[in-house]
Amino acid sequence: MNKTNIIPLFAKVREKQPLIHHITNNVTINDCANVTLAIGGSPVMATGIEEVADMAQLADALVINFGTIDNTMYQAMILAGQSANRKGIPVIFDPVGVGATRFRTELAREFIKKVKVTIVRGNASEIFSLVGGDAQTRGVDAGEVSIAKESLVLKAAQQFHAVTVISGKEDVISDGSDIVTVENGDILLSRVTGTGCMTASLIACFAGAIDNQFFAAVAGMSVMSLAGELAREQLEGHEGLGTFRVKLMDEITNMSGEKWEAGARLK
Amino acid sequence: MNKTNIIPLFAKVREKQPLIHHITNNVTINDCANVTLAIGGSPVMATGIEEVADMAQLADALVINFGTIDNTMYQAMILAGQSANRKGIPVIFDPVGVGATRFRTELAREFIKKVKVTIVRGNASEIFSLVGGDAQTRGVDAGEVSIAKESLVLKAAQQFHAVTVISGKEDVISDGSDIVTVENGDILLSRVTGTGCMTASLIACFAGAIDNQFFAAVAGMSVMSLAGELAREQLEGHEGLGTFRVKLMDEITNMSGEKWEAGARLK
Amino acid sequence: MNKTNIIPLFAKVREKQPLIHHITNNVTINDCANVTLAIGGSPVMATGIEEVADMAQLADALVINFGTIDNTMYQAMILAGQSANRKGIPVIFDPVGVGATRFRTELAREFIKKVKVTIVRGNASEIFSLVGGDAQTRGVDAGEVSIAKESLVLKAAQQFHAVTVISGKEDVISDGSDIVTVENGDILLSRVTGTGCMTASLIACFAGAIDNQFFAAVAGMSVMSLAGELAREQLEGHEGLGTFRVKLMDEITNMSGEKWEAGARLK
Known part of the structure; x- marks a missing residue:
C-alpha cells in the first residue's frame, strides 16, 4: 500500500472529530476512551440496552468488544450493531478471547451473522476461531494456529466480507484481495493490557472519518505498532510498564502524517 | 466570592477524610477513586442494589454519575439517593450525556424529582437538557445551547434548588442568587476522559467536609481547572495526554490553600 | 521465613506465565490486569455467568474480589470458585469492604463456606469481620479492631484452613502455625486505589506458578510493599500520586529475586 494513502488521514480525523460509540469490556474501557481522544476522536461508551440503538445512530463508528461478554451485554451489542447497520455506520468488531470458551466462540460466530461488520480485529487464534477453526x-x-497468518487473514476477510486485521509480532491486514503487513511493533505492547482494544478504537476513529475501510484499518493498526516502538525508545533503564503506558499515550497524541510517514514500515 | 472562604477548606478535607460513596460509570471510576484520595477523601464505589442504601448511610457525600446508565444502575441510584436524603447527606449529581438520548434525558429529569440533589455539575448542553431545554x-x-451560560446556571440553580456548576472554557457556579466564574482551565482537560467526573468527586470531598455547599462547589471546580493549568505548564515538547494525566493527578495531590490562593482566578 | 524460599520464585512466574482468572470489581480491574502482566503472568477477567466455570478451568489461579459485589457477580464467583475447586486450582479471596455493610459480610461468610479458598487477603477489619468479629x-x-494482628491472622488462617494475609503498615501472613511479618511499605500505598486488589493479583501469580501457598502469599505481599518503598524513593518534590502510581508499576515490572533479596525485610 502506498503511504500517500494514509498520510492525510491524521488531519482528517482531527478535523472531523468522529464520535466513536463503544460497547466494550470494563478492563480497558478507560484506555479506549483516552486513546480515542488522543488521536482526535470523541468517545461515548453507553452500554444500557435501553439506549444503545439511539446512541449508535449518533455515532460515526461503532466498536464492539467481547472482552467481558455476557448475555445482557450481547443483547446491547446486537441492538447497537443492527442500528448502526441501518444507517450505514461502520462497525468494528474485536472478538476478544474467542476460542477460549465455547460461549465466546458461539456468540461471536452468531454476532457476525446478525450484524454486518465492517472491520474485524483480533489475534491469530481469535480470528482462526471465528472463521470456524479449532484454536x-x-x-x-493468542494460542497456536495451524495456518499461516497471510492465508488466515485473506480467508477471514473473504468469509466475513470485512476488512480483517490480525495483530501480532507483525500485523497483517486484508480486504479479501490485497494483504498489507505492518512491520512495526514492540514486545512491550503485549505486556500492557488493552493495546489490542485500543487498536480497535484507533481503527474506528479512521473508519469514522473516511470512506476507505482498508486504509482505516492499516492506519489504526500501524499507529499503535509504531507508537509502541517510539514509546520504547524513550524508556530509560530503570523504567518499566508504568512509564511505557504513559509514553505510549503521549506518542499517539503526537502522531501526525509526517511522523507516521517517517516511521511506518508497510509491506 | 472572597478567596478567604475557600483557602481553609483544603486542610478541612484532609483532616476529616470524608467518605465519598460513588455510583458512577465504569469508564472513569478508577480516576474518580484516585482523585478522591488525592485531595484527601476516601472513596467507596459500591453499586449493588442490595447494599447501596446502607453504604450511602455511612458516607459523608454521595456522587451520582449517569455516564453508563441503565435501568438497574438507576434503581441503585434512587435507593442510595433517597437513603442519603433521609440522613441529610449531600448528593452531587453529574448528568453525563443527558441530551444525547431520550432515555438519559427522561431518567435524569425523573431523578431530580425523586432525589433531592445538593449540587449538580455538567456541561452546558447537559444542564440545558436537564432544565427542560432541547439541547x-x-x-x-457539550453541544450548542441557545442561552448564555450565566442565565442558564442561575435558572438551573433556582429550578433544582441546588448549587449548579457548568464546566467549560470558563466555569460558572451559582446558588440561585450569586454567580461565581472560574477563569482557570486548559483545553487539555477536555482531551482526557473523566475530568468532568473527577470534578464531581472533588466537589463531593469538599461537600462532605464542610456545610456550605456553594463554597464546596467553587472549591472542587476550581481545583480541577487550576490543576489542569499547572499540569500543562510542566509538559515538555514531546509529551502528550499520557503525561498530562499523570501531572494532573500530581497537581491535585499537592494542592493546598496557599497554592490555590496563588493560582485561582475567580470572578 | 528464609529468603532463599522466595528468591527463585520470580523466575518461575516469568517462565510459567500463569493464567490468572479474576472476577473482580470494576474500579481497579485495569490495574489488576496490568500488575499481573508486570510480574510475568497473563490476566483474564471474564465475568459472564455463562462462561466463568469454563474459564476458571483454563486458569492457573482464580482471584475473587468483592469490591463491587452484587448478587449476579456473586453467582459467577460461586460457579468459578467451585469449578476451580474441582480441578484443584488455587483460589485467592479478597473480601473488600466486608464489615461495611451486612450484605457484604454475610455474602463473604457464605462464600468461604461454599468455596474452598487457598489464600485470603484483606485489611484488619475485613479479616476480623470475616472470622465473625464485629468490625x-x-x-x-480498615476500621479499628480489638485484637492484635498476629492473633487475628493466626486465628483466621486456622478457621479458614487457608493462608491468610493482613495488609497494613506492617503486613502479617500466616498458614495457621507460622507467622511472617513484612516490614516494608509506604503510606502512599494507602493513598492509591487498588494496591490491595493488585496485591491479590501478585499473590495469585505466585500461587499459580508454585505449589507452596505460604511462600506465594509472602512473595506477592512483599513485592507490593517493597515496590511501594522503591517507588517513593524515586519521587521528586513536586510529584504526587500520579507519578507514584507509574513508578509503582515500573518497580513491579523490574522486580527480580536479587532486587527482592536486597530490599525485603521479613521477620
Whole structure:
C-alpha cells in the first residue's frame, strides 16, 4: 500500500472529530476512551440496552468488544450493531478471547451473522476461531494456529466480507484481495493490557472519518505498532510498564502524517 | 466570592477524610477513586442494589454519575439517593450525556424529582437538557445551547434548588442568587476522559467536609481547572495526554490553600 | 521465613506465565490486569455467568474480589470458585469492604463456606469481620479492631484452613502455625486505589506458578510493599500520586529475586 494513502488521514480525523460509540469490556474501557481522544476522536461508551440503538445512530463508528461478554451485554451489542447497520455506520468488531470458551466462540460466530461488520480485529487464534477453526485461545492471549497468518487473514476477510486485521509480532491486514503487513511493533505492547482494544478504537476513529475501510484499518493498526516502538525508545533503564503506558499515550497524541510517514514500515 | 472562604477548606478535607460513596460509570471510576484520595477523601464505589442504601448511610457525600446508565444502575441510584436524603447527606449529581438520548434525558429529569440533589455539575448542553431545554449533547460532549451560560446556571440553580456548576472554557457556579466564574482551565482537560467526573468527586470531598455547599462547589471546580493549568505548564515538547494525566493527578495531590490562593482566578 | 524460599520464585512466574482468572470489581480491574502482566503472568477477567466455570478451568489461579459485589457477580464467583475447586486450582479471596455493610459480610461468610479458598487477603477489619468479629470497615478502608494482628491472622488462617494475609503498615501472613511479618511499605500505598486488589493479583501469580501457598502469599505481599518503598524513593518534590502510581508499576515490572533479596525485610 502506498503511504500517500494514509498520510492525510491524521488531519482528517482531527478535523472531523468522529464520535466513536463503544460497547466494550470494563478492563480497558478507560484506555479506549483516552486513546480515542488522543488521536482526535470523541468517545461515548453507553452500554444500557435501553439506549444503545439511539446512541449508535449518533455515532460515526461503532466498536464492539467481547472482552467481558455476557448475555445482557450481547443483547446491547446486537441492538447497537443492527442500528448502526441501518444507517450505514461502520462497525468494528474485536472478538476478544474467542476460542477460549465455547460461549465466546458461539456468540461471536452468531454476532457476525446478525450484524454486518465492517472491520474485524483480533489475534491469530481469535480470528482462526471465528472463521470456524479449532484454536485454543489462552484466556485472551493468542494460542497456536495451524495456518499461516497471510492465508488466515485473506480467508477471514473473504468469509466475513470485512476488512480483517490480525495483530501480532507483525500485523497483517486484508480486504479479501490485497494483504498489507505492518512491520512495526514492540514486545512491550503485549505486556500492557488493552493495546489490542485500543487498536480497535484507533481503527474506528479512521473508519469514522473516511470512506476507505482498508486504509482505516492499516492506519489504526500501524499507529499503535509504531507508537509502541517510539514509546520504547524513550524508556530509560530503570523504567518499566508504568512509564511505557504513559509514553505510549503521549506518542499517539503526537502522531501526525509526517511522523507516521517517517516511521511506518508497510509491506 | 472572597478567596478567604475557600483557602481553609483544603486542610478541612484532609483532616476529616470524608467518605465519598460513588455510583458512577465504569469508564472513569478508577480516576474518580484516585482523585478522591488525592485531595484527601476516601472513596467507596459500591453499586449493588442490595447494599447501596446502607453504604450511602455511612458516607459523608454521595456522587451520582449517569455516564453508563441503565435501568438497574438507576434503581441503585434512587435507593442510595433517597437513603442519603433521609440522613441529610449531600448528593452531587453529574448528568453525563443527558441530551444525547431520550432515555438519559427522561431518567435524569425523573431523578431530580425523586432525589433531592445538593449540587449538580455538567456541561452546558447537559444542564440545558436537564432544565427542560432541547439541547443535542454530542455523545458525552457539550453541544450548542441557545442561552448564555450565566442565565442558564442561575435558572438551573433556582429550578433544582441546588448549587449548579457548568464546566467549560470558563466555569460558572451559582446558588440561585450569586454567580461565581472560574477563569482557570486548559483545553487539555477536555482531551482526557473523566475530568468532568473527577470534578464531581472533588466537589463531593469538599461537600462532605464542610456545610456550605456553594463554597464546596467553587472549591472542587476550581481545583480541577487550576490543576489542569499547572499540569500543562510542566509538559515538555514531546509529551502528550499520557503525561498530562499523570501531572494532573500530581497537581491535585499537592494542592493546598496557599497554592490555590496563588493560582485561582475567580470572578 | 528464609529468603532463599522466595528468591527463585520470580523466575518461575516469568517462565510459567500463569493464567490468572479474576472476577473482580470494576474500579481497579485495569490495574489488576496490568500488575499481573508486570510480574510475568497473563490476566483474564471474564465475568459472564455463562462462561466463568469454563474459564476458571483454563486458569492457573482464580482471584475473587468483592469490591463491587452484587448478587449476579456473586453467582459467577460461586460457579468459578467451585469449578476451580474441582480441578484443584488455587483460589485467592479478597473480601473488600466486608464489615461495611451486612450484605457484604454475610455474602463473604457464605462464600468461604461454599468455596474452598487457598489464600485470603484483606485489611484488619475485613479479616476480623470475616472470622465473625464485629468490625466496622469504613467503606473499603480498615476500621479499628480489638485484637492484635498476629492473633487475628493466626486465628483466621486456622478457621479458614487457608493462608491468610493482613495488609497494613506492617503486613502479617500466616498458614495457621507460622507467622511472617513484612516490614516494608509506604503510606502512599494507602493513598492509591487498588494496591490491595493488585496485591491479590501478585499473590495469585505466585500461587499459580508454585505449589507452596505460604511462600506465594509472602512473595506477592512483599513485592507490593517493597515496590511501594522503591517507588517513593524515586519521587521528586513536586510529584504526587500520579507519578507514584507509574513508578509503582515500573518497580513491579523490574522486580527480580536479587532486587527482592536486597530490599525485603521479613521477620
